[in-house]
Amino acid sequence: xxxxxxxGQIQSYLKSAGLEGxxxxxxxxMGALHEGHISLIKAAQKENKITVCSIFxxxxxxxxPSDLEKYPRTTEKDIELLHDNCCDVLFLPDVExxxxxxxxxxxxxxxxxxETILEGASRPGHFQGVAQVVEKLLDIIKPDNLYxxxxxxxxxxxxxxxxxLMNTNIQLKTIATTREPDGLAMSSRNKRLxxxxxxxxxxxxxxxxxxxxxxxxxxxxxxxxxxxxxxxxKGFKPDYVALADAETxxxxxxYVKDRNTVALIAAFIGDVRLxxxxxxx
Numbered sequence: 001x002x003x004x005x006x007x008g009q010i011q012s013y014l015k016s017a018g019l020e021g022x023x024x025x026x027x028x029x030m031g032a033l034h035e036g037h038i039s040l041i042k043a044a045q046k047e048n049k050i051t052v053c054s055i056f057x058x059x060x061x062x063x064x065p066s067d068l069e070k071y072p073r074t075t076e077k078d079i080e081l082l083h084d085n086c087c088d089v090l091f092l093p094d095v096e097x098x099x100x101x102x103x104x105x106x107x108x109x110x111x112x113x114x115e116t117i118l119e120g121a122s123r124p125g126h127f128q129g130v131a132q133v134v135e136k137l138l139d140i141i142k143p144d145n146l147y148x149x150x151x152x153x154x155x156x157x158x159x160x161x162x163x164x165l166m167n168t169n170i171q172l173k174t175i176a177t178t179r180e181p182d183g184l185a186m187s188s189r190n191k192r193l194x195x196x197x198x199x200x201x202x203x204x205x206x207x208x209x210x211x212x213x214x215x216x217x218x219x220x221x222x223x224x225x226x227x228x229x230x231x232x233x234k235g236f237k238p239d240y241v242a243l244a245d246a247e248t249x250x251x252x253x254x255y256v257k258d259r260n261t262v263a264l265i266a267a268f269i270g271d272v273r274l275x276x277x278x279x280x281x
Contacts, residue, residue: 001083003090007140010091014050014141022049026143028134031055032072032188033081036178040147041087043175052141053082054091059103061129070271072191091141098136105132111161114249118264119154119275122239127158134159138170146170151177151185153262153277157249177276179205185276192272200234201274204265207231207241208278211263215280220254231267239266239273246279255280 004010014024025044029037037053044051055078062068075092082090095103109131114120120127138146146163148156156174163170178186183205184198193201207227214223224241231238243252246260255261264277 001079001087001090003079003092005092005094006097007093010052010089011140013089014052019050023145024048024141024143025051025145025147026137026141027051027053027147028137029053029055030057030071030188031078032074032191033078034178034186034188034190036149036151036186038081038085039178040149040175041082041085043173044145044147045086047173048143048145050088052089052091052143053087054093054137054141056091056093056098056133056137058098058129058133059095060099060105060132061126063123063125066271067273070192072188074191091137098133105129107132109162109165111158114154114157114161117154117249117251118240118242118244119266122266127155130155130158131162134162135166138166138168143170145173147173147175149175149177151187151276153264154249183209185274187274189272189274193269197269197272200236201269203231203234203236204267204274204276205278207265208263208276211241211243212278212280215255216257220252227265231265235269237268239268241265 025048027040027044041051041053057071059068105128109128111127111131115127160172163172180186182202184202207230210227211223220243227241228238242264244250244262244264245252246262252261261280262277263280266273266275
């Protein structure tokens with residue numbers, strides 16, 4: 001596996017004569033890699049000649065400075081994991097390489113109403129930072145295919161919008177969420193959970209399954225209240241329990257027959273904020 005830390009070096013390599021016309025798959029990450037990330041790597045390997053992974057903890061998408069400070073960084077283990085899984089190229093820039101003019105939002109992205117709901121409402125400015133770093137990375141790597149996990153459902157909608165704004169032919173590929181045996185969605189943030197917190201963290205997935213199984217049996221408002229109460233009783237601080245159109249993320253007050261919908265939950269356990277989602281049909 002080749003490792004590049006500068007933009008110039010990785011661009012020079014990807015533009016080399018031997019790679020001209022080669023299909024490139026790209027997996028952007030913030031490190032603290034797990035099997036969910038590896039599922040993206042494997043999906044990229046199946047469809048592309050070269051698989052590029054990036055590790056960059058992007059400061060402009062953290063609206064809480066302490067969250068940025070506590071974000072797990074396991075670079076040596078990440079490199080070993082990528083090497084063991086035959087990733088071709090790792091882009092490992094530092095903050096100064098990505099933001100030579102300082103950590104500022106260089107422009108405002110027209111991300112539509114999706115930026116204002118759910119994660120956007122809870123984390124103002126978060127998706128502007130996401131859009132900026134994804135555009136920077138795509139301009140650097142110039143991939144044919146971009147791979148992201150379903151766990152970050154709203155982020156995928158934002159990136160889909162960004163690709164339209166960029167007027168690019170890059171194809172966005174969404175890969176199913178990888179879960180622990182108890183259903184907990186694999187996430188870098190899970191590394192911050194204490195053992196007691198980890199023992200109950202799978203409750204979020206159980207609530208999503210409950211939302212799914214009660215479709216057509218109860219009004220969503222009742223199911224939502226049940227989930228919020230269950231989470232709170234176990235020590236969670238629910239941020240939102242929501243139902244939305246699976247394509248547009250339009251919020252829904254109740255289940256809608258024959259409409260593709262997604263249930264989404266965000267909740268704090270201690271100072272760790274976990275998110276998850278489940279497609280209902």
